[in-house]
Amino acid sequence: MTQEFHKEAIQHPIFQLIGEASDELGVDSYVIGGYVRDYFLNRKTPKDIDIVAVGSGIQLAKAVAKKLKGRPDISVFKNFGTAMIKHKDLELEFVGARKESYHRDSRKPIVEDGTLEDDQNRRDFTINAMALALNKANFGQLLDPFDGLADLDREIIRTPLEPGITYSDDPLRMMRAIRFASQLHFTIELKSLQAISENQERIKIVSGERIVDELNKILLSEKPSVGLSLMHKTGLLPIILPELTALQGIEEIEGQRHKDNFWHTLEVVDNISETTDNLWLRWAALLHDIGKAPTKKFHKKIGWTFHAHEFVGSKMVYKLFKRLRMPLNEKMKFVQKMVLMSSRPIVLAEDHVTDSAVRRLVFDAGDHVDDLMTLCEADITTKNPKKQRRYKNNFQIVRQKIVEVEERDHVRNFQPPVSGEEIMKTFNLKPSKEIGIIKEAIKEAILEGEIPNEYEAAYQFMLEKGKKLNLKVQSE
Structure with missing residues (x-):
């Protein structure tokens, strides 16, 4: 010694x-x-x-x-x-x-x-x-x-005893090996890597909380794809996150192919990790496309489609969080929201950016609009430099529009300037569907830019809408 x-x-x-x-x-x-x-x-x-x-x-x-x-x-x-x-x-x-x-x-x-x-x-x-x-x-x-000192120099992850015994005894160590490889940029010794593959099923006796603790550390590492790829290679990922590995593969019908959404996802996670340490935003990047596997269809005229994959994916987030015993609170709701809205800025960036579309984006995303833009920018994985430049430029335009619209219209988390109580008082109404109709109409008019987000304009709009609904103004 x-x-x-x-x-x-x-x-x-x-x-x-x-x-x-x-x-x-x-x-x-x-x-x-x-x-x-x-x-x-x-x-x-x-x-x-x-x-x-x-x-x-x-x-x-x-x-x-x-x-x-x-x-x-x-x-x-x-x-x-x-x-x-x-x-x-x-x-x-x-x-x-x-x-x-x-x-x-x-x-x-x-x-x-x-x-x-x-x-x-x-x-x-x-x-x-x-x-x-x-x-x-x-x-x-x-x-x-x-x-161990020599292994540090060689940048090797190795078990003190025979790796099969080490991993079978405590299967969480398989996740820890991968996590250290991801955090330290070390290589798992080949014998050890094979032992993880051989003992992959043993991970099922480990609690979701313990697994997620290691997963979070992998996601927070400098380049999460290192750990996620190792989990995939050893067969742990299909057991822990089958929704993710279901995205793997490229299918071709009549000469039309779609990209491999699994490897694309790992690229997105690496991209976002360069710009944010927000764990839950990294989770959103990891899960943003999980709805694509169950919604994938081929149509002769238009090729491959993934209709409503964002909506389906956001629903899958809840089941995944519940299964892994992750927090079913605001953190989960944030991930769901990011997955649900993940394509919205991309559509804006492809089309002519209108003020009303930006207002709706800011209204729906609320305080998380900057996080959403960060996610969408990370989603640019094209290797075509011209396309990449175009997307980045367009996203900058969207970001600038968001700032301008927010400064002018204040729609982030806004409440319509006229309250339900005031509508009831003005038209002498009891709680009824008309109140909801008027409130919704005011909100839509502001988002569409028909009226400014100001009390007087909203009040006048309310009177006009009430008239169309045959409501009489209560006299003072």
């Missing part, structure tokens, strides 16, 4: 304090996992730090808490043998070294006390199994039994 020392990695006073508490208790302690990996990668080290004690992690956490000033928050989880201390901007998780064994139908291990070596054996990847000693006698010593 290497005798390298890296004291500079653990200069923060907290590590020395943990070492002192460990010496007093007579236990060995180590910092392990992501903190060590990211230090050697010259990445910003995480604020959540894993500490392993060869003994009781809870006892060590309590001893450390006593030494810290300001009575830090300490949470003890006896069932898991872990404890967490929140101190300033750090989150320290303490656990006793352990060895694990698994039942076939569960990713919850049977845990026993173990040595540091046992604990390193149970880690997911060699690059996450490196540990730095914290006791005074060997402070800063690197314990790297699986050559």
